Amino acid sequence: MESFSSPMSDLKTMRHSAAHILAQAVVGLFPEARLGIGPATEDGFYYDFELPRPLSEDDLPQIEERMREIVSWNLPFVPEEVGKEKVKEMFDRQPYKQEIISELQGDRVTVYHQGDFYDLCRGPHLSRTSEIGPFKLLRTSGAYWRGDEKEPMLQRIYGTCFESQERLDLYLQNLAEAERRDHRRLGKELDLFSVHEGLVLWHPKGAIIRSLIEDFWRQEHLKRGYQLVYTPHILNQEVFQKSGHLAMYQEFLYPPMSLEGKEYRVKPMNCPGHIMIYQSRLRSYRDLPLRLAELGTVYRYERSGTLHGLLRVRGFTQDDAHIFCSPDQVESEISEAVKLCQFMLGSFGFEEYEFILSTRPEKYAGTLEMWGRAESQLQGALTNLGLSAALEEGGGVFYGPKVDIKLYDSLGRGWQGPTIQLDFNLPQRFEVGYIGPDGGEHQVVMIHRAVLGSMERFIACLTEHYGGAFPVWLSPTQAVIIPIADRHISYARGVEEEFKGRGVRVEVDARSERMNLKVREAILQRIPYILVVGDKEERAGTVSLRLRSGEDLGSKTLPELWQIIQPELKPCS
RNA sequence: GCCCGAGUGGCGCAAUGGUAGCGCAACCGAUUUGUAAUCGGUAGGGUGGGGGUUCGAAUCCCCCCUUGGGCUCCA
Numbered sequence: 086m087e088s089f090s091s092p093m094s095d096l097k098t099m100r101h102s103a104a105h106i107l108a109q110a111v112v113g114l115f116p117e118a119r120l121g122i123g124p125a126t127e128d129g130f131y132y133d134f135e136l137p138r139p140l141s142e143d144d145l146p147q148i149e150e151r152m153r154e155i156v157s158w159n160l161p162f163v164p165e166e167v168g169k170e171k172v173k174e175m176f177d178r179q180p181y182k183q184e185i186i187s188e189l190q191g192d193r194v195t196v197y198h199q200g201d202f203y204d205l206c207r208g209p210h211l212s213r214t215s216e217i218g219p220f221k222l223l224r225t226s227g228a229y230w231r232g233d234e235k236e237p238m239l240q241r242i243y244g245t246c247f248e249s250q251e252r253l254d255l256y257l258q259n260l261a262e263a264e265r266r267d268h269r270r271l272g273k274e275l276d277l278f279s280v281h282e283g284l285v286l287w288h289p290k291g292a293i294i295r296s297l298i299e300d301f302w303r304q305e306h307l308k309r310g311y312q313l314v315y316t317p318h319i320l321n322q323e324v325f326q327k328s329g330h331l332a333m334y335q336e337f338l339y340p341p342m343s344l345e346g347k348e349y350r351v352k353p354m355n356c357p358g359h360i361m362i363y364q365s366r367l368r369s370y371r372d373l374p375l376r377l378a379e380l381g382t383v384y385r386y387e388r389s390g391t392l393h394g395l396l397r398v399r400g401f402t403q404d405d406a407h408i409f410c411s412p413d414q415v416e417s418e419i420s421e422a423v424k425l426c427q428f429m430l431g432s433f434g435f436e437e438y439e440f441i442l443s444t445r446p447e448k449y450a451g452t453l454e455m456w457g458r459a460e461s462q463l464q465g466a467l468t469n470l471g472l473s474a475a476l477e478e479g480g481g482v483f484y485g486p487k488v489d490i491k492l493y494d495s496l497g498r499g500w501q502g503p504t505i506q507l508d509f510n511l512p513q514r515f516e517v518g519y520i521g522p523d524g525g526e527h528q529v530v531m532i533h534r535a536v537l538g539s540m541e542r543f544i545a546c547l548t549e550h551y552g553g554a555f556p557v558w559l560s561p562t563q564a565v566i567i568p569i570a571d572r573h574i575s576y577a578r579g580v581e582e583e584f585k586g587r588g589v590r591v592e593v594d595a596r597s598e599r600m601n602l603k604v605r606e607a608i609l610q611r612i613p614y615i616l617v618v619g620d621k622e623e624r625a626g627t628v629s630l631r632l633r634s635g636e637d638l639g640s641k642t643l644p645e646l647w648q649i650i651q652p653e654l655k656p657c658s
Numbered sequence: 659g660c661c662c663g664a665g666u667g668g669c670g671c672a673a674u675g676g677u678a679g680c681g682c683a684a685c686c687g688a689u690u691u692g693u694a695a696u697c698g699g700u701a702g703g704g705u706g707g708g709g710g711u712u713c714g715a716a717u718c719c720c721c722c723c724u725u726g727g728g729c730u731c732c733a
Contacts, residue, residue, distance in 0.1 A: 126731060127731070195733080238729080599695085605695060607694090619692060
């Protein structure tokens with residue numbers, strides 16, 4: 086049961102009550118409406134309905150109006166304990182409610198009503214409708230009954246409600262701000278990439294960001310004993326039959342290509358290729374742990390409705406690695422991988438994130454014993470690092486337990502990013518082994534891990550995280566020199582050469598436009614350093630420095646400028 | 659995939675039955691400028707694709723494609 090005292094649960098209660106008022110309003114407008122459920126959510130509430138006609142956003146003001154009316158009636162929310170049979174009668178025209186009632190334990194059920202509107206509800210609620218805070222209906226959408234696509238599609242109305250108008254306005258402002266930070270919008274404005282049916286085209290400015298991240302990634306992996314590999318984009322499909330991917334993920338695979346009686350598939354995973362490299366010769370325990378890393382591009386046919394900018398795509402590059410090790414190396418390898426995740430995220434300015442430990446699902450490969458051991462190894466590695474993880478019981482993949490980190494987009498939606506997964510399935514299917522000190526053959530343990538997730542998803546989150554103002558070392562253009570008049574261009578070129586020679590991505594904006602326009606555009610492009618040069622600067626051998634934040638740092642000599650820029654050129658770690 | 663919404667020049671938008679227009683960008687010209695949009699001119703689309711209704715279709719109907727929100731948060 087929820088506590089009544091904390092402000093958070095007060096807000097939840099209020100939103101839940103708001104959902105009931107929404108339902109009452111909708112039933113008022115559509116007496117034949119069938120009700121689904123209407124809970125409070127993290128930042129608002131919704132209610133699902135089956136209605137005689139589709140709703141559109143244009144219906145929302147009318148429904149809101151009706152809600153206000155109900156609020157003004159100041160009806161009490163009244164709970165009632167009713168016998169199950171009686172409740173079934175009360176809701177005899179509500180098939181979805183019937184379904185819920187028949188699944189409830191016990192023979193008495195709580196029903197709430199405000200005015201003549203009755204709803205099945207555990208509560209709690211506000212005491213009267215007038216206590217509800219300022220609210221707003223936000224959007225409509227479809228939602229399967231019980232989230233199951235075999236069930237009918239209902240119409241969902243989302244809204245939110247706060248204790249004060251200021252909080253509501255702030256929330257709506259945040260929504261607007263999130264829209265400005267949306268990576269799809271920034272991707273266009275900053276000319277970073279475009280996406281066509283889930284396939285990404287990286288434009289020059291996005292490509293340089295990506296390649297800088299990849300360079301950094303490679304260096305950090307080499308430092309940590311990983312070996313870089315490349316594997317082909319297509320393989321004979323026998324490999325995917327053997328790995329089980331073909332059977333398991335059939336619907337996500339692109340169809341086969343046939344040539345000379347052979348069938349090839351575009352790879353949906355990098356693991357089989359890495360296993361082939363491992364198995365290219367006999368391995369000894371002395372070779373372990375063997376860490377093979379690849380920025381491996383994979384293709385999966387995601388359902389059209391789930392595609393979303395760079396966050397869910399059909400072709401993406403995993404920052405993948407497979408660690409082949411002996412059972413006693415597992416814990417330390419996991420631990421190192423977790424540390425690498427932390428290091429990587431920290432290097433890109435992500436400070437707050439949560440680990441999620443997912444355990445054995447209902448359908449699983451391997452033995453109970455393997456799972457038990459692996460889960461405790463994952464947990465152990467986290468504990469030794471002083472980290473806690475949220476537990477997701479049964480959330481593991483069929484082939485092994487995993488630890489994930491979610492990255493959040495500007496709207497607060499979480500997306501799986503870094504992940505460390507144990508795999509019991511592939512070593513068995515491919516008989517991946519090594520010769521132990523005893524001269525016998527032993528099965529290897531495989532750890533599959535990605536410390537960023539995928540380049541696409543990671544860069545999407547990075548873009549939203551910084552609102553397009555990437556750190557200097559990742560900025561496509563790091564400095565722009567703006568000559569005030571044409572006669573300053575040659576001085577500007579000299580400054581450009583000087584800093585280009587020092588590895589700065591700098592350019593001169595020599596267009597025949599006014600300085601004001603160039604400054605404006607430089608700021609909109611989030612260029613970190615804006616260097617204005619005119620007569621004064623040329624005489625003194627300086628530049629006038631302005632930052633994308635709008636801050637004006639005044640006149641700087643070139644050595645002074647270098648002192649400012651140089652420390653920003655490398656990732657701070 | 660499913661529900662609802664949207665697709666109009668490179669981008670952002672207008673025109674809801676009378677034959678497509680605005681801003682930015684592009685191009686040409688003028689201007690040489692002191693920290694978030696200089697001025698003028700030129701060109702560019704037949705409205706995502708296909709079919710239909712109509713004297714006449716961005717506008718209405720049907721099919722398809724693309725795209726946005728959602729389909730997890732358990733009375």
